[in-house]
Amino acid sequence: MENLPPQYSPAETEWKIYQKWLASGFFNPDNLPGKRTKKFTMMIAPPNITGSLHIGHALENTISDTLVRYHRMKGDKVLWLPGTDHAGIATQNVVEKDLKKQGLTRHDLGKEKFLEKIWEWREKYGDIILDQLKTLGCSCDWSRTRFTMDPEYQEAVKAAFFHYQEKGLIYQGERVINWCIKDQTALSDLELEYVEEKSKLWYFNYPIKDSDQFVTVATTRPETMLGDMAVAVNPDDSRYQEMVSKIVILPIIKREIPIIADCLVDKEFGTGAVKVTPAHDLADSEMASRNNLPFLKVINEIGRIVNVSAEFDGLKLAEARAKVLAELREQNLLVKEEEFTHNIAKCYRCNSTIEPLLSNQWFVKMKPLAAKALAAIKSGEVKYYPPRWTPVAVDWLENVRDWCISRQIWWGHPVPIAGSNDTFDTWFSSALWPFATLGWPKATADLKEYYPTQMITSARDILHLWISRMIFSGLEFTGEVPFKDIIVHATIQTKDGKRMSKSLGTGIDPLEMIKKYGADGTRFGLLYQSFENQEIRFNEDALLMGKKFGNKLWNIARYIMTNVDIAVLASVAKGELTLADEAGAESAKQILTKLKETILVVSKNIEIFNFGNATHALYDFIWHDFADVYIEESKKQLKDDTSKDSTAKILAHTLVAILKLLHPFMPFITEEIWSQLGADTMLIITPWPEN
RNA sequence: GCGCGCUUAGCUCAGUUGGUUAGAGCGCUUCAUUUACACUGAAGAGGUCGGGAGUUCAAAUCUCUCAGCGCGCACCA
Numbered sequence: 001m002e003n004l005p006p007q008y009s010p011a012e013t014e015w016k017i018y019q020k021w022l023a024s025g026f027f028n029p030d031n032l033p034g035k036r037t038k039k040f041t042m043m044i045a046p047p048n049i050t051g052s053l054h055i056g057h058a059l060e061n062t063i064s065d066t067l068v069r070y071h072r073m074k075g076d077k078v079l080w081l082p083g084t085d086h087a088g089i090a091t092q093n094v095v096e097k098d099l100k101k102q103g104l105t106r107h108d109l110g111k112e113k114f115l116e117k118i119w120e121w122r123e124k125y126g127d128i129i130l131d132q133l134k135t136l137g138c139s140c141d142w143s144r145t146r147f148t149m150d151p152e153y154q155e156a157v158k159a160a161f162f163h164y165q166e167k168g169l170i171y172q173g174e175r176v177i178n179w180c181i182k183d184q185t186a187l188s189d190l191e192l193e194y195v196e197e198k199s200k201l202w203y204f205n206y207p208i209k210d211s212d213q214f215v216t217v218a219t220t221r222p223e224t225m226l227g228d229m230a231v232a233v234n235p236d237d238s239r240y241q242e243m244v245s246k247i248v249i250l251p252i253i254k255r256e257i258p259i260i261a262d263c264l265v266d267k268e269f270g271t272g273a274v275k276v277t278p279a280h281d282l283a284d285s286e287m288a289s290r291n292n293l294p295f296l297k298v299i300n301e302i303g304r305i306v307n308v309s310a311e312f313d314g315l316k317l318a319e320a321r322a323k324v325l326a327e328l329r330e331q332n333l334l335v336k337e338e339e340f341t342h343n344i345a346k347c348y349r350c351n352s353t354i355e356p357l358l359s360n361q362w363f364v365k366m367k368p369l370a371a372k373a374l375a376a377i378k379s380g381e382v383k384y385y386p387p388r389w390t391p392v393a394v395d396w397l398e399n400v401r402d403w404c405i406s407r408q409i410w411w412g413h414p415v416p417i418a419g420s421n422d423t424f425d426t427w428f429s430s431a432l433w434p435f436a437t438l439g440w441p442k443a444t445a446d447l448k449e450y451y452p453t454q455m456i457t458s459a460r461d462i463l464h465l466w467i468s469r470m471i472f473s474g475l476e477f478t479g480e481v482p483f484k485d486i487i488v489h490a491t492i493q494t495k496d497g498k499r500m501s502k503s504l505g506t507g508i509d510p511l512e513m514i515k516k517y518g519a520d521g522t523r524f525g526l527l528y529q530s531f532e533n534q535e536i537r538f539n540e541d542a543l544l545m546g547k548k549f550g551n552k553l554w555n556i557a558r559y560i561m562t563n564v565d566i567a568v569l570a571s572v573a574k575g576e577l578t579l580a581d582e583a584g585a586e587s588a589k590q591i592l593t594k595l596k597e598t599i600l601v602v603s604k605n606i607e608i609f610n611f612g613n614a615t616h617a618l619y620d621f622i623w624h625d626f627a628d629v630y631i632e633e634s635k636k637q638l639k640d641d642t643s644k645d646s647t648a649k650i651l652a653h654t655l656v657a658i659l660k661l662l663h664p665f666m667p668f669i670t671e672e673i674w675s676q677l678g679a680d681t682m683l684i685i686t687p688w689p690e691n
Numbered sequence: 692g693c694g695c696g697c698u699u700a701g702c703u704c705a706g707u708u709g710g711u712u713a714g715a716g717c718g719c720u721u722c723a724u725u726u727a728c729a730c731u732g733a734a735g736a737g738g739u740c741g742g743g744a745g746u747u748c749a750a751a752u753c754u755c756u757c758a759g760c761g762c763g764c765a766c767c768a
Contacts, residue, residue, distance in 0.1 A: 006728060194767085201768090219768060232768095264766060274768045283766035342767050388695065392763060395694080399764080460762080495703080497761070528716080531705070534696060535761065539703045541717045548730040559727030616705070616715070631727075 004561070004676070008554035010518025010547070014668045018134060021671075026072070026684055028141045029079045029450075033685060036077035041453040042068060043434050043483075044080065044133075044140065045466075046148065048087035049125045050094045053132045054500065055538065056459060056492050058510035059530065062523040063489055063611060064457045065138045069664035070606050072139070073688040079450050081437050082133065082140035084126050086149045088412040088426035089183055089191075089349045095121050095411075111410050118411050122147070132511060137519045137667045139684070144446075146437040148429045149413070156436035157413045157429050160477060169365045172418075174295070176278075176285040177404050179355045180347040181303040185408040186361050187347060188425060189401060190465045192354055194343035201270065201340035202325070205333045206231060209247040209256060215240075216335060218270030220342060222328070223320040225250070226308045227298035228257060230276040232287055235261035237272050251333050252324065253308070262287045279358040297358045317355075362406040362415055362422065370397040373472040376481050382471055384486045385609045386532040389463060396464045431469035434482035441477075451478065455485035460534065463488065487609050490536040497537055513543055520666035521547030524615055527665060531612035549619060550669045553662065556627055557673045560655050563638055564648040566678055572652040573679035575687075579653050585643060588650050591630040594621060595654055599689050602661050615665060622658055630654070657689045 025031035029039075042064060047057055064080065072078040095118050096106055106114040126147065133140065146153065164170045178187040202222050205214035215231055228250050233240040244261045257276075264287055265274050278288030279297040288295060300306045305315045312320060328334040345354040374397045376382050377390060384390045405425045406415055412423030432440070434456075438447040452474065458467055467486055474482030492508075494500055500507045513522045525543030529536050561569065571577035579592070598621040605614035630650075637647040656677070663670040663683050674683035 004727095007730075217768085221768080224768095266766090266768080269768065276768090281766085281768075283768075286766070344767095392695070395764065463763090491762090493761085529704070533704085537703060539717080541703070544730080545716055551730045552728065555728035555731085557727085562727070612705075613707095620715080627728085628732080632732090635726090 004554075004558050006555060006558070008551045008669060010520060010550070010668065011515070013672045014135075014137070014519050017668045017671050018137065020675075020682070021139065021684060022142075024682055024684070026682065027080070027139045028143050029077045032072070032077060034075065036075055038074075038076045039450060039454075040068070040071040040076035040078045041450040042080050042455055042457075043437060043453055044082045045456065045458055045462075046083045046085040046146075046430070046433065047129050048090055049084050049122050049129065050087055050090045051125060051502070052128055053510055054502070055508040055510050055513070055526075056500070057132075058136055058513070058522065059492060059526045059536075060457050060459065060489055061133055061136055061138050062526050063487060063530070063609075065136070065667070066523075066527065066611065066664040067455065067457075067606065067609075068139055069667060069684065070688065072684065073660065073663065073686060075687065079144070080138070080140045081144050081146065081450075082130065082138070082142060083146035083433075083437060084122075084129055084148070085430055086122070086147065086411065086426065088407060088423065089185065089409055090426075091118060091121070092409050092411040093183065093349055106410065114410060122149075135511065135514055135519060137523065139667070144437070148426075148433070152439065152442075153429065153432075153436050154413060156432050156440055157424060158416050159441040160428070160432055160473070161416055161424075163477065164364055169368065170362065171365065172360065172362050174358055174360050175363070175404075176280065176282045176356050177359050177361050178345065179301060179357045179359060180350065180352060181301070181355055182350045182352040183347060183409065184301065186359055186404055186406060187354065188404045188427075190427075191348045192345040193348045193351075195346050196341060197344045198339065198341050199344075200337050202334060203271065203336035203338075204251070204275075204328055205335050206248045206251060206275075207333075208243070208259075209249050211246075214333075215243060215248060215259060215273050216271045217273050217275040219275055220340060221321075222324045223305070223317055224277040224280050224298070225275055225324060226253060226305065226312060226320070227277045227279050227296045228253075228255075228275045229278050229288060229293040229296065230257050230291065231259045231273055232262045232265050232276050233259065233273050234265040234267045235263060237265075237267045239272060251331060252327050260287070260291045260293075262290065280356050282356055285358070295358055299355060299357055301357070301359075303355060361404050362418065364403040364405055366400045366402050369472040369476060370400045372475040373397050373468055376471060376475060381481050382484060382486060384488060386488065389460065389486070389488050393463060393468055397468060427465055427469060430466055431473040432477070434470055434474055435478050451482075452480045453483045455487060456483045457487045457489060459491060460488050461491070485609075490530060490533045492536045492538050495537055495539065497535070500538070508538060513540075517543040517547040518550060518668070520550050520669050524549060524665055527611040528615045528619070529612065530615075531610060546666075549623070550666060552623055552627060553658070553666075553669060554673070556622070556631065556658075557655060557676070559631060560651045561676060563634075564652050568648055569652045569655075570678035570680075572649070572656050573674070573677040574681075577649070577652075579649060585637065585646075587630060587633045587637075588646065591625060591650065591654060594625045595657055599657065599661065603688070606664070611665075618658075618662055618665070622662070626654060626658070659683060660686060660689050 068078055068080040178192055180187055199220050201218050201220055203216055203218050205216050207214055217231055231248050243259050246259050247256050250257050264283055276284045276287055278285050278293050278295040280299055298305055298308050303317055305312045305320045347354055405428050406422040407425055409423055413429055415422040415424055434453050435451050438451050440447055470482050494506045522543050524546035528542050598617055601617040602614045634647050637643040659670045659674055671683045
């Protein structure tokens with residue numbers, strides 16, 4: 001093919017090829033040719049509509065697309081369903097930030113107008129995200145694109161809630177929950193991030209009533225003493241045996257509170273005596289319930305002191321802390337302060353400090369649900385890859401607490417019977433993704449045909465937040481596990497091992513990479529680094545390698561198309577001309593043996609989700625065994641009348657096999673070359689090479 | 692505090708059940724230019740496999756231990 005340029009140009013080819021695929025309709029399983037009885041369904045991990053995709057999404061969806069394309073070639077009826085997630089708090093936050101640029105808050109707009117703004121945002125970024133996936137080459141069935149706030153999806157969320165309610169798994173009540181003062185909402189236990197901070201541990205003397213004795217307690221949060229309802233000690237602590245059930249006069253407040261014994265208290269920590277603030281600490285609230293202590297809420301939702309006294313009420317927390325410390329110091333009750341480092345809970349969306357406080361929220365009882373998920377994991381019905389994630393999931397499910405599902409934000413699914421006050425945790429709807437996207441709770445044809453799915457690809461940071469919840473939701477609502485294999489891919493870090501972050505400017509834009517190295521090069525480079533590792537230190541050189549590899553393939557194809565009769569190529573590509581066994585020369589035997597090995601290695605490694613091994617095997621075979629050795633050898637043999645026919649056939653046969661093997665990884669360039677071979681079909685649906 | 696993972700060439704990483712001179716990509720050195728491809732080819736330098744101890748005929752690989760890094764969980768007062 002003299003007319004093919006020596007340099008392959010991804011930019012010119014990729015868009016053109018993608019349009020060809022779209023026109024073929026083959027991304028939609030209903031349009032796939034041939035008898036396809038085995039189903040292969042995969043749901044995309046729906047990206048949040050908060051912004052554009054990052055390089056981690058690129059890796060995740062490259063993995064998914066590779067699997068999907070492999071299974072399509074294997075003859076499966078393949079559905080890869082795309083979509084996006086409304087991402088409650090996260091999206092509300094970015095839109096608020098956007099408004100702030102105009103000096104506006106969401107309250108200035110009011111709920112209705114603000115939600116309109118978010119829908120506008122969603123139109124824009126939802127489309128950008130889907131376009132990015134197309135640029136990457138993802139072969140999703142776009143006709144089935146879903147959004148977690150679609151009208152049908154809203155029905156699914158309602159149905160799920162009512163189902164739980166009927167089963168008695170929903171309750172509403174006053175509990176100590178994690179409250180984000182900035183976002184003005186409750187959060188679940190999973191939506192916190194703990195950050196180590198240097199602080200102080202203050203020791204207070206609490207006077208014991210009718211005596212000159214004290215009990216000394218240690219705290220990192222002096223201001224919470226305003227809500228103290230007891231002092232607790234461990235029942236086995238010999239130091240405090242005589243003190244239990246005596247009465248303490250709470251300083252400043254002058255409230256009489258008991259000394260109680262509770263095994264939750266750690267004898268080793270501080271003085272072994274702990275102040276109990278039932279309304280502002282989860283552990284304390286448990287002790288309070290066990291010991292029938294009253295709950296007094298002294299910190300409100302906007303972080304001000306309430307219900308204490310005229311001089312304290314209305315103070316900010318920092319002011320209250322200073323005032324408490326000053327008064328205690330004055331009364332000589334502040335006996336010690338020491339440097340102390342501890343983990344502070346922060347909101348995973350806005351990073352502000354979490355305030356535990358008593359609040360009326362909706363909960364889902366987790367024990368029976370977790371038990372179902374645990375059984376499925378332990379029996380191997382669902383499997384984690386790499387398997388080391390199994391105990392991580394098991395551990396969480398075994399110790400899980402009830403799930404606080406109500407949020408006080410505007411953007412989200414309304415809790416059906418909660419008036420207009422509460423919306424659902426965004427993960428409540430995400431948990432339904434594998435079946436709600438197929439029409440559940442309606443018994444749709446798609447649900448019947450494509451559920452359960454085969455696998456899911458996920459980052460490890462949402463293993464509990466999303467994956468575990470999908471498992472128990474699937475079992476609860478459909479009676480089946482939502483997927484069989486969970487592929488936990490590596491997290492991409494910066495080159496020096498730091499977290500990639502858009503705000504820190506350490507993120508990598510996949511579109512920029514695609515512009516530089518092509519989608520094929522980017523995909524191959526990402527997978528080339530992808531083993532069973534939990535981190536990948538991003539190495540742009542690997543993407544360059546991917547691009548060069550594409551160009552190598554291009555020139556291999558140019559050489560073969562120039563030197564082998566196009567009719568031979570076409571009939572090999574169509575599968576009409578197979579290789580006879582009498583491949584005489586030693587070099588021929590060698591290359592064909594190597595090819596068989598490579599088919600085996602690549603297939604096996606796709607099956608076990610080791611994409612690093614698969615891409616390395618392809619690279620080594622194509623570049624070193626085929627190009628460096630066999631093709632060089634072929635230059636002589638093609639001039640020799642006795643060997644030229646068989647050499648030409650082997651070249652054609654190997655090229656065809658290579659294109660197929662490489663197609664799931666580098667779909668564009670392989671499809672483009674395939675289109676030159678005169679095979680009258682698209683590579684996307686040609687059969688995977690059999691050994 | 693409990694648990695998981697990582698530490699191999701200058702950089703980013705492979706190394707299957709322990710078995711001949713430990714591999715790749717990038718980088719580096721030398722050579723090759725009317726060659727399918729310079730986004731190339733050929734040759735080469737470069738590693739006491741984080742430290743220490745142990746098991747074994749044999750350890751990058753198994754055990755223990757120490758150190759550093761990353762992550763998960765926790766009722767971190």
